[in-house]
Amino acid sequence: MHNEIEKVLISEEEIQAKCKELGAQLTEEYEGRFPLAIGVLKGATPFMTDLLKRMETHLEMDFMDVSSYHGGMESSGEVKIVKDLDTKVEGRDILIIEDIIDSGRTLAYLVDLFKYRKAKSIKIVTLLDKPTGRSADIKADTVGFEVPDEFVVGYGLDYQEKYRNLPYVGVLKPEVYGG
Ligand SMILES: O=P(O)(O)OC[C@H]1O[C@H](OP(=O)(O)OP(=O)(O)O)[C@H](O)[C@@H]1O
Ligand code: HPA
Numbered sequence: 413m414h415n416e417i418e419k420v421l422i423s424e425e426e427i428q429a430k431c432k433e434l435g436a437q438l439t440e441e442y443e444g445r446f447p448l449a450i451g452v453l454k455g456a457t458p459f460m461t462d463l464l465k466r467m468e469t470h471l472e473m474d475f476m477d478v479s480s481y482h483g484g485m486e487s488s489g490e491v492k493i494v495k496d497l498d499t500k501v502e503g504r505d506i507l508i509i510e511d512i513i514d515s516g517r518t519l520a521y522l523v524d525l526f527k528y529r530k531a532k533s534i535k536i537v538t539l540l541d542k543p544t545g546r547s548a549d550i551k552a553d554t555v556g557f558e559v560p561d562e563f564v565v566g567y568g569l570d571y572q573e574k575y576r577n578l579p580y581v582g583v584l585k586p587e588v589y590g591g
């Protein structure tokens with residue numbers, strides 16, 4: 413698996429240090445509140461678990477599965493709910509946790525949905541931001557790292573459902589795509 417990676421963009425150590433830093437920041441932000449932390453399946457799960465362990469406030473966890481990539485490298489443009497929340501959003505402080513913002517379509521859809529469901533506040537924390545990919549007008553409140561205009565894998569991010577379990581973020585060798 414590791415021999416299919418061309419280069420490591422963000423190491424395991426850098427990711428863990430970032431989780432600690434962002435966790436401390438979010439601890440201050442949500443002090444005395446009870447936010448609803450929503451992980452966007454499946455990509456956000458490694459980041460969500462590492463980040464929330466560093467948040468020293470009470471919080472509730474829930475998950476939503478929306479998909480538009482269907483395992484490939486291009487967004488289909490159509491966001492579909494695969495699994496909805498179990499929790500009511502009305503009146504809650506929502507913290508959306510993502511692995512990456514690329515086109516921004518996934519988050520634009522979720523922010524609209526949670527506004528419609530009358531959230532009290534909505535914040536976005538993402539491990540990665542790829543500003544060059546953007547087609548929807550969306551910005552995260554908290555970003556871990558900016559990534560270049562390349563398809564990245566690892567630490568939740570997949571190519572054809574593989575590589576999510578890498579502890580770092582990297583770029584695949586071209587031959588893996590058959591290129
Ligand atoms: O900004 P966007 O262009 O919408 O892309 C970002 C989204 O795409 C990926 O999820 P995907 O839909 O592939 O599902 P997955 O998390 O299960 O891989 C990623 O995890 C983000 O949720
Ligand atoms: O660069 C990416 N890698 C993996 N999944 C993604 N979903 C949006 N952008 C990406």
Ligand SMILES: [Mg+2]
Binds near residue numbers: 455
């Ligand atoms: Mg994906």
